[in-house]
Amino acid sequence: MNQKETYWHDEAPKYHWAHSRLKLIAETIRGDASVTSVLDVGAGSGTLAHLLGRGVRYLGLDITGRKEPVDAWPPIRFCDFDDAESFSSLLDQPFDAVVISGVLEYLQDWRGILRLAATKAVKPNGLFLVSAIYDPFYATFPMKRHPAWINRFVPADIRAALAENNLRLDATYPMWAGGYPWTASLSRALAGRGNSVHPRWMHWLGVNQFLFVCHRN
Numbered sequence: 566m567n568q569k570e571t572y573w574h575d576e577a578p579k580y581h582w583a584h585s586r587l588k589l590i591a592e593t594i595r596g597d598a599s600v601t602s603v604l605d606v607g608a609g610s611g612t613l614a615h616l617l618g619r620g621v622r623y624l625g626l627d628i629t630g631r632k633e634p635v636d637a638w639p640p641i642r643f644c645d646f647d648d649a650e651s652f653s654s655l656l657d658q659p660f661d662a663v664v665i666s667g668v669l670e671y672l673q674d675w676r677g678i679l680r681l682a683a684t685k686a687v688k689p690n691g692l693f694l695v696s697a698i699y700d701p702f703y704a705t706f707p708m709k710r711h712p713a714w715i716n717r718f719v720p721a722d723i724r725a726a727l728a729e730n731n732l733r734l735d736a737t738y739p740m741w742a743g744g745y746p747w748t749a750s751l752s753r754a755l756a757g758r759g760n761s762v763h764p765r766w767m768h769w770l771g772v773n774q775f776l777f778v779c780h781r782n
């Protein structure tokens with residue numbers, strides 16, 4: 566294992582639980598009966614697969630995934646997204662839904678990975694879900710940014726990348742850290758529809774990230 570792989574083997578387990586973002590993603594996927602296959606980009610140990618159940622064909626990719634094919638469920642295969650070629654080589658058949666949750670912050674070429682996922686990994690009309698931190702929250706409050714974050718986002722960055730890659734934005738959910746049950750209702754209540762934009766002061770409400778729900782055109 567190289568240094569980055571060792572780092573994530575130690576770090577990734579902190580995120581292996583059903584927090585609010587993953588629950589909202591699972592709820593959105595389950596709400597679309599046409600989704601029978603899901604690619605989870607930066608899957609960790611596959612918590613999302615457990616939330617979705619075995620009724621969907623699930624594949625997780627992660628730097629902590631297995632380098633050899635495995636029978637274990639959920640299947641999590643090794644991929645380092647800083648090597649776009651290897652990511653591309655794993656995308657041999659498109660999925661009904663693609664999820665990129667809590668990952669873009671760490672990637673050297675986040676736009677390149679989003680582009681590959683949007684063009685090769687998801688079917689036409691497929692569901693595409695991507696999250697990004699809201700940097701103004703971290704610039705305002707004494708909350709530490711993750712030490713491995715190399716990208717800082719505002720929603721306009723993600724909206725531009727979605728539009729460039731022919732992804733139609735259906736809804737944007739403001740999100741709060743952790744798994745407090747009240748945040749899910751608030752995220753739903755304050756969701757922006759279509760291309761509507763949230764006020765810039767959303768971080769004053771404690772919003773530290775957004776979830777973007779799209780479809781490929």
Ligand SMILES: C[S@@+](CC[C@H](N)C(=O)[O-])C[C@H]1O[C@@H](n2cnc3c(N)ncnc32)[C@H](O)[C@@H]1O
Nearest residue numbers: 573577580607609627628645646647666667671
């Ligand atoms: C914050 S966790 C998010 C996990 C899950 N998607 C979620 O929403 O809870 C970030 C994940 O990205 C993975 N990761 C970070 N850098 C990566 C890279 N260069 N290639 C592949 N996976 C990476 C980590 O191993 C970790 O599982």
